[in-house]
Amino acid sequence: MDTVQKLVSGFTLDLGPLKEPLGFIRVLEWVFNIFAFATTGGYSGTTHFTVKCSTQEHNVNATFGYPFRLSAYPYQLPSCGSSTTNTTYLQGDFSSSAEFFVCVGVFGFLYCTATLILYLGYQTVYRQTSRGPIIDLVVTAAFAFLWLVSSSAWGKGLTDVKWATNPHHLVEQCPSICQAGDVPSMGRLNASVTFGFLNLILWAGNCWFIYKETPFHKDPNPPATVEEGGAPGP
DSSP, rough: OOOHHHHHHOOOHHHOOGSHHHHHHHHHHHHHHHHHHHHHHHHHHHHEEEOOSSEEEEEEEEEETTOOOOOOOOOEEETTSOEEEEEEOOOOOOOOHHHHHHHHHHHHHHHHHHHHHHHHHHHHHHHHHSHHHHHHHHHHHHHHHHHHHHHHHHHHHHHHHHHHOOOHHHHGGGTTEEEOOOOOHHHHHHHHHHHHHHHHHHHHHHHHHHTSSSSTTTOOOOOOOOOOOOOOOO
C-alpha cells in the first residue's frame, strides 16, 4: 500500500513531452505497434478452386488464418464419379515468423504504454538520474533490432503463405479436372509488413532523441565563459 501511495502521490500529469520529439515519436510507435500486430493476428482468408466433373462442378473452399499453421486447415476434395470426398490439408507451417512478429508488436505496445506513463507522469523521476534515459536507449535500440528481424522474417513468411494458398498451386494436384479460382485477398497482411518496417524506422530514429537525454551526449560547442575577475581586452 505504501508503494502504491508513493506512486500515486508522485504522479504529475504534464503533456509537455508530447510536444517534443521524444514523446511524440513514442506515441507514433504506440499506434503503429497496434496496427502491426492487429493486422496480422486478426487475419482470416479463404482460397478456392473448382473441380469439374463430367456431369457437375464442385466448389472447393479452404479457409486459413493466423498463426498460419496451414497443415492444420483441412478441406474436402470431391471425387468424380463418387459421392465420397477426400480430406486434404494445406501445406506448410509459417507460424514461427508470424507469431514472432506479433509478439514483438505486443511487447513493443506494452513498453510504449509504460514509457508514456513515465514521460507524462514521472518526468522528474525520468530525468533525475542518467539511469532512466540509458535504460530507455538500450531497450529502444533492442526493439529497433527486433523490428528489423521480425519484419524481414514475416515478409519472407508472407511470401511463402501466398504461394502455399495460391489456387494455381493447389490445382496442380488435379490439373485435368481442377480450375483455379480467385487469389485470396491479403491486403491486410501486406499492410502488416509495411507497418513492421515503419516501426523499424520510428524506433531506430527515436534512439537519437533518447541518446540526447543521456550523459553520453555532449555539446560540441560549449559556451565560452569569462573568468571571474577578468576583464575583456581593449
